[in-house]
Amino acid sequence: MIELYGYWRSVATLRVRIALNMKALAYEETSVDLAEGAQHDERFLAINPNGSVPALVVDDEPAITQSLAILEYLEEAFPVPPLLPADALGRARVRAIGLLLAADYHPVLTPRVVRRLTEDFQASAAQRAAWVRRWFRDGLVQAEARLMGDTATERFCHGDAPSIADICLVSHAVVGAEFGAECSDLPTVNRIVATCRQIAAFADALPHRQPGAPALNPRG
């Protein structure tokens, strides 16, 4: 029994949904409404004392938090199909591309940071939106710099099979597009995201296909 605590539009939840789908694991998702501050409710803090999604509960064990730790857990507990290549240097490259997006760029645009811009600098709604859009975009630009012209980049970010790198790239790009960050001028990113979106494990995980999500945005 696998329970996922997440939020329909959360980039980090999307990463986990794609991985669960790739591993063909059945799960139930409980929505933690970040827009309503439900991540700070005592009930959720008992699951994750840090008050962040996603959290994954497998067979009533203590929750696993942090999307990349969840992906590594799934890879170790359910190795087929693999989310990482077999060789150590290849694994390092895939993890580094994932971390480039999931650690260097995505955290900077999360609500906990954007809230501080208002508190500290009286940021306007337009300034907050520009901040979010720009960090989404900068992450995609850095991913392009990393992927483009590297012979290890093939059909996917690394070789011929989707990996943690593709999971992080697609999650960043898809939610980024919702916030107005485009990647159409980034040829490698654009091509790989389009390729992944053809795969059911990715397509079925997308935000607007989740319960509780609003009607589809034309870009989504």
Added chain:
Amino acid sequence: MIELYGYWRSVATLRVRIALNMKALAYEETSVDLAEGAQHDERFLAINPNGSVPALVVDDEPAITQSLAILEYLEEAFPVPPLLPADALGRARVRAIGLLLAADYHPVLTPRVVRRLTEDFQASAAQRAAWVRRWFRDGLVQAEARLMGDTATERFCHGDAPSIADICLVSHAVVGAEFGAECSDLPTVNRIVATCRQIAAFADALPHRQPGAPALNPRG
């Protein structure tokens, strides 16, 4: 032959130095002077097109980037002593504590973000310093919330041996103290950091013991 490209005060470089010491691996460190913008020089971009430290080059292979990807690489290539426990849930807990600090909190206080506060909001030097101090501190507070009262927390963050979680905690706390973020009121964090600092692999990696670092700060 292991070459580490880093910077004496970089939190992420410190993580890698501790891991290399724990694995008893000899390495040579080349300083990339972040204060001078050397990470954007063409010479370094040829090593890491994303212009960030650390980068690790092993036997002239392509550079491995992102500190957590480097730690996982070292764990796979040089398994003894381990930086992760043996069981999948324990490994997930260790990785999650590491990511809590290295992904949720540390990226928000890096120069690439702080620079934007000045550009977008005309942040003063005092406001920039407060921003950095607060995100260091918030990470430690969240680590305390995660570690405190969890029976899996023992002498170290997880059980009786130092792991990736301790590496990330000590790196965050030690450099945070340099920037004025204290953890003396966070009993679990404070205790584990003090315990780790007694270990040579941690002590020898500290910023002020690196070539090019200024004279020791009284707190360092």
